[in-house]
Structure formats: structure tokens, C-alpha cells
Amino acid sequence: MAQNRTFKFTNPQRVEKILSQYPDKRSATLPLLHLAQEQEGYLTSAAIEAVAELVEIHPGEMMDTVSFYTMFYTKPMGKNHVQVCQTLSCSLNGADSLVDHISEKYKIAHGDVSQDGKISLVKVECLGSCDTAPVIRINDSNYESMTVEKFDKIVESI
Numbered sequence: 433m434a435q436n437r438t439f440k441f442t443n444p445q446r447v448e449k450i451l452s453q454y455p456d457k458r459s460a461t462l463p464l465l466h467l468a469q470e471q472e473g474y475l476t477s478a479a480i481e482a483v484a485e486l487v488e489i490h491p492g493e494m495m496d497t498v499s500f501y502t503m504f505y506t507k508p509m510g511k512n513h514v515q516v517c518q519t520l521s522c523s524l525n526g527a528d529s530l531v532d533h534i535s536e537k538y539k540i541a542h543g544d545v546s547q548d549g550k551i552s553l554v555k556v557e558c559l560g561s562c563d564t565a566p567v568i569r570i571n572d573s574n575y576e577s578m579t580v581e582k583f584d585k586i587v588e589s590i
């Protein structure tokens with residue numbers, strides 16, 4: 433996990449709004465983790481502790497939650513964060529070849545960031561567009577019916 437330092441939400445109104453939407457504070461865990469990650473790009477141990485305190489659970493339990501979900505990161509990701517769906521439709525339609533290509537080209541494995549900081553790679557569960565498999569997500573955009581050639585063109589253009 434990233435080194436510890438202080439963390440404070442820069443938008444306390446959003447925190448209050450999220451908390452107000454749930455009768456049980458614990459239910460606000462995922463939205464608050466997303467908000468913390470949005471603020472810093474990843475979840476520091478201080479951010480995880482801050483969210484744990486807000487929803488009144490033990491930081492260790494919060495860490496279990498963070499490590500369970502592939503969409504949370506405890507270290508900085510690349511400028512272009514690539515998520516490759518590994519669920520059945522995508523897996524059967526070439527997702528493994530995409531992962532191999534990205535891994536070889538940028539010398540990274542799942543969870544790594546390229547040495548120049550431009551690309552990071554994670555394998556994720558279904559991205560919700562199974563009929564256009566294989567699907568990848570780069571930062572906030574999904575790309576469907578992906579091939580190695582299409583991937584290289586997209587990365588060149590961003």
C-alpha cells in the first residue's frame with residue numbers, strides 16, 4: 433500500500449450528500465471510496481482510514497473491501513489506465529491476446545504501470561457490453577470489439 437500521509441476530502445458537501453443517502457453509514461462505503469480515489473487518483477492508506485472513520489468500521493475491514501474490488505487502486509496508475517475485461521464473452525473473444533500484447537509491448541503485468549508512467553494494465557470483470565466482446569476501458573471510455581491493431585491505434589491517438 434502507498435505510504436501513509438494525511439487525507440482530507442476537498443469536497444465535504446459531496447461527502448455529506450453521500451452519507452445522507454444511506455440510512456446505514458456502511459452502505460456509503462463504495463461511493464466514498466470512489467470519491468477519495470477520484471480526488472487523488474488512487475487510495476492512500478490515509479484515505480482508506482478516513483473513509484473507515486466516516487462509516488465507522490475498522491480500517492482493516494476497509495482494506496479488505498478495497499482489495500476485493502478491482503476498481504480501487506492503492507498505488508498511482510498510468511496516465512492511460514487500461515482495463516481489460518476477463519469475463520467469459522471477452523475471454524472467449526480474444527481478451528487474453530490483448531493482455532499478452534499489452535504486457536509484452538509495455539513490459540507490464542496485471543496491476544503494473546509502464547516505466548514511463550503512460551500505461552497501466554488491470555484485468556477486470558464484465559464491463560457491461562458482452563455482445564461487443566472483447567471490451568476494454570481506457571480511463572473513462574469503453575472500447576468494444578477490440579483487437580490488438582485497434583488498441584495500438586487508440587493508444588497512439590490519446
Ligand code: FES
Pocket residue numbers: 517518519520521522523557558559560561562563565566567
Ligand atoms: S464479458 Fe466482457 S463486457 Fe461482459
